Amino acid sequence: MKKAELKVAVLGAGAIAGQHFDAIRRTDGFVACAVADIQQERAQAIADTYGIAAYSDYQELIRQERPDVVVIALPHFLHRETAIFAAEHGCHLMLEKPMALNVAECDDIMEAASKADIRILIGHTQHYMAENIHAKRIIESGELGEIVMINDVRHLNYYQDTRPQWFLEKDKSGGGILANLGTHSIDKIQWLMDSSVRKVSAKVSHHGKRGNVEGSGIIYMELASGLPASIAQSGYPGATRNETEIIGTLGMLKLVTGVSLWISRGGAYEQVDVPPMDTPFELQYKDLLSAIEAKSETSCPPEYARGVIAALEAVYRSAETGVEQFL
Numbered sequence: 209m210k211k212a213e214l215k216v217a218v219l220g221a222g223a224i225a226g227q228h229f230d231a232i233r234r235t236d237g238f239v240a241c242a243v244a245d246i247q248q249e250r251a252q253a254i255a256d257t258y259g260i261a262a263y264s265d266y267q268e269l270i271r272q273e274r275p276d277v278v279v280i281a282l283p284h285f286l287h288r289e290t291a292i293f294a295a296e297h298g299c300h301l302m303l304e305k306p307m308a309l310n311v312a313e314c315d316d317i318m319e320a321a322s323k324a325d326i327r328i329l330i331g332h333t334q335h336y337m338a339e340n341i342h343a344k345r346i347i348e349s350g351e352l353g354e355i356v357m358i359n360d361v362r363h364l365n366y367y368q369d370t371r372p373q374w375f376l377e378k379d380k381s382g383g384g385i386l387a388n389l390g391t392h393s394i395d396k397i398q399w400l401m402d403s404s405v406r407k408v409s410a411k412v413s414h415h416g417k418r419g420n421v422e423g424s425g426i427i428y429m430e431l432a433s434g435l436p437a438s439i440a441q442s443g444y445p446g447a448t449r450n451e452t453e454i455i456g457t458l459g460m461l462k463l464v465t466g467v468s469l470w471i472s473r474g475g476a477y478e479q480v481d482v483p484p485m486d487t488p489f490e491l492q493y494k495d496l497l498s499a500i501e502a503k504s505e506t507s508c509p510p511e512y513a514r515g516v517i518a519a520l521e522a523v524y525r526s527a528e529t530g531v532e533q534f535l
């Protein structure tokens with residue numbers, strides 16, 4: 209017998225919405241019912257593609273459609289408000305990263321979720337990417353010996369004309385390249401090593417041609433396990449790069465997330481054969497569905513994602529004060 213399908217509504221018809229709809233369509237147990245966007249024509253275009261209802265007011269969508277699951281793919285300053293509204297209407301949540309603007313907002317979301325007894329998966333996609341999962345297995349196998357450091361580098365032109373303005377306004381985004389992409393790196397390092405950030409020092413720069421957020425940053429951090437790690441990100445014009453090196457006493461990994469994985473056992477890097485998997489978004493939906501069915505936590509719960517925001521806040525405090533911060 210076919211499983212009963214849970215109705216899913218997506219708030220936000222922007223850049224990432226299509227990946228959510230494609231994954232919902234491919235996940236047995238979920239069916240898309242509606243989309244909301246204040247830009248009505250965006251909502252309508254998605255509604256026409258997927259044969260669902262379009263709304264411009266997300267509250268009206270939730271009241272009318274009574275979805276089982278709400279996907280929040282909205283600017284960061286709307287995550288708290290929409291997550292609480294959806295939770296109060298009994299909807300489970302697929303909440304895009306970063307969880308919210310700050311730790312206080314994360315706490316508000318967690319309180320509403322706990323009262324409503326709903327499941328939440330925060331969209332930290334790094335946990336669901338084939339190369340990352342394979343790298344974590346190699347680290348855990350001990351093949352690299354003891355891991356002594358991780359260095360993560362990410363550069364891309366953050367100020368491309370197509371970037372929506374809200375990303376570049378601190379009160380709407382929570383920060384610049386570090387809030388948007390740095391949270392992916394913080395998350396990746398914590399998750400790969402199964403240990404949370406304990407200490408950070410950071411320096412940032414503000415030379416963007418638009419907005420008021422940082423355009424680059426360097427972070428030195430230590431995990432609770434004692435492992436040191438660095439994150440360097442530039443959003444100014446230059447060559448695009450996205451590489452994480454995991455260095456052990458017996459060898460090293462070069463992880464090009466979403467693209468490839470390389471290993472050195474003392475010589476040049478050799479490419480690792482990574483078995484193909486479902487897309488990260490499909491894996492996220494399967495994870496959320498299992499948690500709903502089992503009434504258990506998802507494997508990326510709000511408590512974890514709150515820790516990423518706490519680390520980001522510490523990064524900005526350190527950059528402002530010039531003083532190392534402890535979590």
Ligand SMILES: NC(=O)c1ccc[n+]([C@@H]2O[C@H](COP(=O)([O-])OP(=O)(O)OC[C@H]3O[C@@H](n4cnc5c(N)ncnc54)[C@H](O)[C@@H]3O)[C@@H](O)[C@H]2O)c1
Nearest residue numbers: 220221222223224244245246247281282283304305333372
């Ligand atoms: N997991 C990933 O790898 C990944 C990748 C990209 C984006 N994201 C995250 O997804 C979220 C959305 O990012 P995006 O790139 O799609 O942004 P976007 O700006 O392209 O889309 C946001 C949409 O929200 C709409 N919107 C704004 N206010 C609204 C309101 N009050 N009600 C309804 N709609 C409203 C906008 O009109 C826009 O269409 C962010 O949290 C972002 O960090 C995650």
